[in-house]
Amino acid sequence: MVRQFRSATLAAVAAAALLVSACGGDDSGSSDDKIEGAEKSSPAASPSAPDGDADAPEIKLPQSVELVFEDWESENPEEQAVLDSGAQRQRATYEAITQDPPNPNSEYIPLYNMKGTGAWTSLQDWIGEFKDANATVEGTFRFFDPEVKVADNGFTATLRFCSDERDVDQKNRETGKVLTQSDPYEYVEYRTTLQKNDEGVWQTADVTNHRDECNASGLS
Numbered sequence: 001m002v003r004q005f006r007s008a009t010l011a012a013v014a015a016a017a018l019l020v021s022a023c024g025g026d027d028s029g030s031s032d033d034k035i036e037g038a039e040k041s042s043p044a045a046s047p048s049a050p051d052g053d054a055d056a057p058e059i060k061l062p063q064s065v066e067l068v069f070e071d072w073e074s075e076n077p078e079e080q081a082v083l084d085s086g087a088q089r090q091r092a093t094y095e096a097i098t099q100d101p102p103n104p105n106s107e108y109i110p111l112y113n114m115k116g117t118g119a120w121t122s123l124q125d126w127i128g129e130f131k132d133a134n135a136t137v138e139g140t141f142r143f144f145d146p147e148v149k150v151a152d153n154g155f156t157a158t159l160r161f162c163s164d165e166r167d168v169d170q171k172n173r174e175t176g177k178v179l180t181q182s183d184p185y186e187y188v189e190y191r192t193t194l195q196k197n198d199e200g201v202w203q204t205a206d207v208t209n210h211r212d213e214c215n216a217s218g219l220s
Contacts, residue, residue, distance in 0.1 A: 056084065059091040059108055062098050065137060067091060070144040079148040082157045082194055085202035088112050090143065093123065097137055100173065102130040114195055114203040122207065135179060139168035145214065155196045162214035163188045189213035 061067070069087050074080045092108035099106065104127040113120045130136065142164040150157040166186050170179045193206040 056088055057108065057111070059088065059095050061091065061095055064139075065094055065098055066140045067094065068140060068142045069146075070142065072143070072146055074148060076148075076150075078150050078154070078157075082148050082150065082159055082202050083146060085112055085194060086146070086159045086161070086192065086204070087143075089204050090141070093127070094137065094141070096127050097130050100136075101134070102127050102136070104128050104131070111201070112203055114197065114205045117205040119192070119204045119207045134173045135170055136173050137168055137170050139165070141165055141168060157194045157196075157202065159190075159192045159194060161190055163190060164214075187212075187214035 067087075067090055072083050072087060074083060088108075089112035092106065092112050096103050096106035096109055104124045106127075109123065109127075113123055144162050144164065146159065146161040148157065148159050164187055171177060172179060189210045191208050191210070192204050194202045195205045197203050
């Protein structure tokens with residue numbers, strides 16, 4: 001999931017950009033990692049299992065967080081499965097971050113992240129930083145311009161998408177104070193690699209993020 005939140009020294013996390021690095025990867029450009037037209041992970045039904053995946057769990061988010069996936073659809077069933085997994089990964093990530101305290105071991109994290117990979121390690125570290133900083137997030141995340149490619153072997157896929165987090169704040173959990181972002185930017189491109197596990201579920205194995213690769217043109 002997620003621009004990802006940038007790691008800073010933990011002593012400075014409260015005043016730095018947690019919100020720009022690691023839903024699982026580094027920013028190769030410069031730093032450290034909504035369905036049915038524009039499906040909204042609304043507070044009340046937040047969010048239900050993706051269309052086409054009846055076995056996917058319902059991952060509930062607080063009313064203060066909304067995820068919007070724009071044009072997150074494909075006519076190809078396998079590509080749609082990759083999109084659904086990518087969306088669920090974002091939901092799992094923010095469900096873990098908004099727990100009190102943030103929980104790197106949330107039950108949904110291992111469903112959509114492959115253990116032992118870079119994506120897994122980075123995500124664990126990132127959620128841990130929120131826990132150490134007593135921080136959380138609030139606002140609307142918009143994910144758009146998804147591009148999916150499933151390899152001929154049927155077990156590896158790539159998912160590239162953009163994230164708009166202009167309406168997201170990171171806050172101190174106790175005081176509600178908005179934490180200053182040391183190096184804010186508006187749009188981030190994520191490039192993820194997924195692998196199909198033994199149960200046939202797509203899991204993210206690698207994530208990188210890149211600045212200045214996305215813009216508002218993809219927003220409806």
